Amino acid sequence: MASDAITVPVGQTEAGPWVDELHQWLTxxxxxxxxxxxxxxxxxxxxxxxxEALIIRIQLMHSHNNFVSPEVFNRMFTMHGTTMIxxxxxxxxxxxxxxxxxxxIGARDMAFPRLNAFSFWLSFLGGLLLYxxxxxGSGLYGAGSAPDVGWWSYAPLGxxxxxxxHSSDYWTLALLVSGFGSIxxxxxxxxxxxxxxxxGMKISRxxxxxxxxxxMAGMVLLAITPLSAAQIMLxxxxxxxxxxxxxxxxxxxxxxxxxxxxFGHPEVYILIIPCFAFMSEIIPVFSRKPxxxxxxxxxxxxxIAFVSMSVWAHHMFTIGMNSYANSFFTLTTMVVGxxxxxxxxxxxxxxxxxxxxxxxxxxxxxxxxxxxxxxxxTGIMMAASPFDWQLSLSYFVVAHFHYVIVGGILxxxxxxxxxxxxxxxGRMLSERLGQWHFWLFLIGFHMTFxxxxxxxxxxxxxxxxxxxxxxxxxxxxxxxxxxxxxxxxAILVFLTNLVISYFKGARVGNDPWDxxxxxxxxxxxxxxxxxxxxxTVASRRPLWDLKHPEDPDSRYE
Amino acid sequence: xxARRTKSNLCGGWQIVLLLFWSASALWAVxxxxxxxxxxxxxxxxxxxxxxxxxxxxxxxVITGVIFVVVFALILYSVIKFRARAxxxxxxxxxxxGSTQIELAWTIIPILIVVVLFLATARVIHxxxxxxxxxxxxxxxxxxxxxWWEFRYPKLGIVTxxxxxxxxxxxxxxxxxxxxxxxxxTDHSFWVPELAxxxxxxxxxxxxxxxxxxxxxxxxxxxxQYCGTQHAKMLLRVSVDGPEDFAAWVRTQRRPxxxxxxxxxxxxxxxxxxxxxxxxxxGTPADGRFGPDLTHxxxxxxxxxxxxxxxxxxxxxxxxxxxxxxxxxxxxxMKLSDADLDAVVSYMETLH
Numbered sequence: 052m053a054s055d056a057i058t059v060p061v062g063q064t065e066a067g068p069w070v071d072e073l074h075q076w077l078t079x080x081x082x083x084x085x086x087x088x089x090x091x092x093x094x095x096x097x098x099x100x101x102x103e104a105l106i107i108r109i110q111l112m113h114s115h116n117n118f119v120s121p122e123v124f125n126r127m128f129t130m131h132g133t134t135m136i137x138x139x140x141x142x143x144x145x146x147x148x149x150x151x152x153x154x155x156i157g158a159r160d161m162a163f164p165r166l167n168a169f170s171f172w173l174s175f176l177g178g179l180l181l182y183x184x185x186x187x188g189s190g191l192y193g194a195g196s197a198p199d200v201g202w203w204s205y206a207p208l209g210x211x212x213x214x215x216x217h218s219s220d221y222w223t224l225a226l227l228v229s230g231f232g233s234i235x236x237x238x239x240x241x242x243x244x245x246x247x248x249x250x251g252m253k254i255s256r257x258x259x260x261x262x263x264x265x266x267m268a269g270m271v272l273l274a275i276t277p278l279s280a281a282q283i284m285l286x287x288x289x290x291x292x293x294x295x296x297x298x299x300x301x302x303x304x305x306x307x308x309x310x311x312x313x314f315g316h317p318e319v320y321i322l323i324i325p326c327f328a329f330m331s332e333i334i335p336v337f338s339r340k341p342x343x344x345x346x347x348x349x350x351x352x353x354x355i356a357f358v359s360m361s362v363w364a365h366h367m368f369t370i371g372m373n374s375y376a377n378s379f380f381t382l383t384t385m386v387v388g389x390x391x392x393x394x395x396x397x398x399x400x401x402x403x404x405x406x407x408x409x410x411x412x413x414x415x416x417x418x419x420x421x422x423x424x425x426x427x428x429t430g431i432m433m434a435a436s437p438f439d440w441q442l443s444l445s446y447f448v449v450a451h452f453h454y455v456i457v458g459g460i461l462x463x464x465x466x467x468x469x470x471x472x473x474x475x476x477g478r479m480l481s482e483r484l485g486q487w488h489f490w491l492f493l494i495g496f497h498m499t500f501x502x503x504x505x506x507x508x509x510x511x512x513x514x515x516x517x518x519x520x521x522x523x524x525x526x527x528x529x530x531x532x533x534x535x536x537x538x539x540x541a542i543l544v545f546l547t548n549l550v551i552s553y554f555k556g557a558r559v560g561n562d563p564w565d566x567x568x569x570x571x572x573x574x575x576x577x578x579x580x581x582x583x584x585x586x587t588v589a590s591r592r593p594l595w596d597l598k599h600p601e602d603p604d605s606r607y608e
Numbered sequence: 609x610x611a612r613r614t615k616s617n618l619c620g621g622w623q624i625v626l627l628l629f630w631s632a633s634a635l636w637a638v639x640x641x642x643x644x645x646x647x648x649x650x651x652x653x654x655x656x657x658x659x660x661x662x663x664x665x666x667x668x669x670v671i672t673g674v675i676f677v678v679v680f681a682l683i684l685y686s687v688i689k690f691r692a693r694a695x696x697x698x699x700x701x702x703x704x705x706g707s708t709q710i711e712l713a714w715t716i717i718p719i720l721i722v723v724v725l726f727l728a729t730a731r732v733i734h735x736x737x738x739x740x741x742x743x744x745x746x747x748x749x750x751x752x753x754x755x756w757w758e759f760r761y762p763k764l765g766i767v768t769x770x771x772x773x774x775x776x777x778x779x780x781x782x783x784x785x786x787x788x789x790x791x792x793x794t795d796h797s798f799w800v801p802e803l804a805x806x807x808x809x810x811x812x813x814x815x816x817x818x819x820x821x822x823x824x825x826x827x828x829x830x831x832x833q834y835c836g837t838q839h840a841k842m843l844l845r846v847s848v849d850g851p852e853d854f855a856a857w858v859r860t861q862r863r864p865x866x867x868x869x870x871x872x873x874x875x876x877x878x879x880x881x882x883x884x885x886x887x888x889x890x891g892t893p894a895d896g897r898f899g900p901d902l903t904h905x906x907x908x909x910x911x912x913x914x915x916x917x918x919x920x921x922x923x924x925x926x927x928x929x930x931x932x933x934x935x936x937x938x939x940x941x942m943k944l945s946d947a948d949l950d951a952v953v954s955y956m957e958t959l960h
Contacts, residue, residue: 121837121838121935122837125834125839205795205833205834207793207794207811208794208795208834213794298811298812303812303813304811304812304813305810338690338701339701340704341704341705343705343706344705344706344707344711345705347706369806369807370815371807371813371815373737374737377733377737378729378730378733381729382722382726385725388718388722389715389718392714393714396714397711399679399682400707400710402683404701404704405690406690406693406700409691417687420683421683424676424680428672428676429672431668431725432665432672435665435668435728435729436729436733437661437732437736437805438661438664438729439805440661440805440807441658441805444806444832508649508650508651510648510650510801511648512831512832513834514839514840515830516839517840517841519843519914522828523649602703604703607705
């Protein structure tokens, strides 16, 4: 099939001195290299955001702690949230999409390679801009400071009256710049999928990962644009005398909330849908069965995308909307649970009757199923708006969304790392370290985020730098902090594994997992041109057809 | 109207899960020294809105709990039952692509669950949000400020801060309290978990909430919407008083400030410095509104929005250097001399 190599002129493949190598990485327009750049840059930001989380956790370890000042604490949770969402989760998922989508549809590269490079550098430099606020935050006024208005920067806290200096401008500009990058990437993914599929790959034969990234990219276009618009309006307020959100001059704080959350909620699905995509590739391969109910999975994804565009105000149940609005958003939010539930059932259906291999990638995927189930159910609790009047803005909601983002998204991502690392590097990640990573992270995760629900029920609000003794929150917070450190340890094991395995991991051939999608038909790592000859597919699992000519999928589809 | 809502019929047979959550939370609400917690537990409701929320919550918890057990068991079963075994080396399992009937089943069942959950929820939303205000209700205007609460009782002519006093509401003769929520600066959120769910205080966006506490005592809460540097120490105390106590409290609060000739020096310091630009003392020229009204400061148990107990030493420290108690507080250190400081503290201590 596509694995015959093309003879490339010698000069191009020869490893140059490191300056040349660096130059190649910095100027690359290759989707695989850009994918890896996205992934590596998000790992750097993950480490930074993780340290911020640890500072938060140390401060909250017991009541009236003085580890950091309230000012520093407020900066930490603002930077932690902003970093993790915009400079870790989104780029790492874009990285995987960049790497995998062209390979899975048998394409040579993304549709617009230069736009691809431009988008990456916008996102990455946006992140650097955010962190430059630590030194440049107060501009000419003296010592710097990072933004401290929370990752929503609710009006009017983000107005100049309450956020003087330039710290929140760095936040605004960083999100604006990286937002343009995200829009570029989304356009690129959509164009690639619609235009560059190999012969035979009808839209109904695309791997689910490709389908879900298509949906994700569509959502990025719809969700990031209102955020960018709001950021521009905020800049107009702050520097050109606008009054969109300036409540002192008749502006509307609620308007900002709508703008932010009409981005913010779809954003959750922008992050989780690519993780559904990972699950939909990993679970079938390690269960040795095709995905259960492919058309339903596609329909459920599209359905989630549509419905999730109409649920944003469930982040605003406490702002005093009328009872009709609260009922409407309760209903739409609960409705999202239906297609999401269908997905979980289909993954179980895929495992049902299979022969499950417990590789590290599969362990993370199974943990994803459990945790995403719980995250979804606590989501249903908060969809019931009266329940949310108690839980919203408390530690319960913090536990809930970390359950989604860590227990769901991060676990799925770890699965993806263990699954596709061999394709990206040509070497296996150590399964032994992988087991350590998995179990440590699982224990740390549950210690932190299971327990975190309880202080919320006991009335502990989020974003407080300290709390009063005697409310029953002390012991719980202490346990949560220990869990956070266990997670940090697990992340260290993971990073070590990435580095050690890069040099010492077992070498692999094209297809270490005996998988079925096109990326496994080319060498590991794939050559710059991906496929020597353009592949032709006849079913959703081209490599199954190849390996089982007596019983090809194409006969049933 | 209010009596009708005192017991939602949702809670019927769902006591088991309630018990589970209750016991878990009660366990944590008891501090090592054995004294019961001050009560910020959403599952110990003491007022109708909090109660109907807790009942609904238990209903939702039971349904989600059942879903959890079923799906969890399914995942666990398939993971254990369908694990790869040494005996099936090399061979692939039957390749199953899907089943329309099964897909339909696990679509329709969740739809039904959503319908039930939505109807139960909508009922509670309506009952709480659209409750009419009865004639005898106490009205309070709550104004959120960066890091403290201003309470104004327009009908009673009372202004106070940080410690809200409201009457207990006897179900047979309800006297609920209706709050009108405003903000002077950024967004805040009024949250006293055992009395009601939280509602935000947003500038240019007046909100409303109500509560009808059914027993007396002090209920704790705090600002729940991030409002700036000292969001953490924007604490909230609601004192639910018996009818006589409440009437007595109202009588005291309506009086102008006590004039104590012994504290005249302190009053001069207070009025001669910037203190009176921000603080009001009823019956004197001091009528600032930027900070808490001090007319009856000594009737409050705490200062600095609950950040410290209202004692002589704390009061002195607070006036001398507010940042020592609450870094980021908007009250400036007035750099008073020790003599002036003592004088002004003595003046404050006459404001009963």
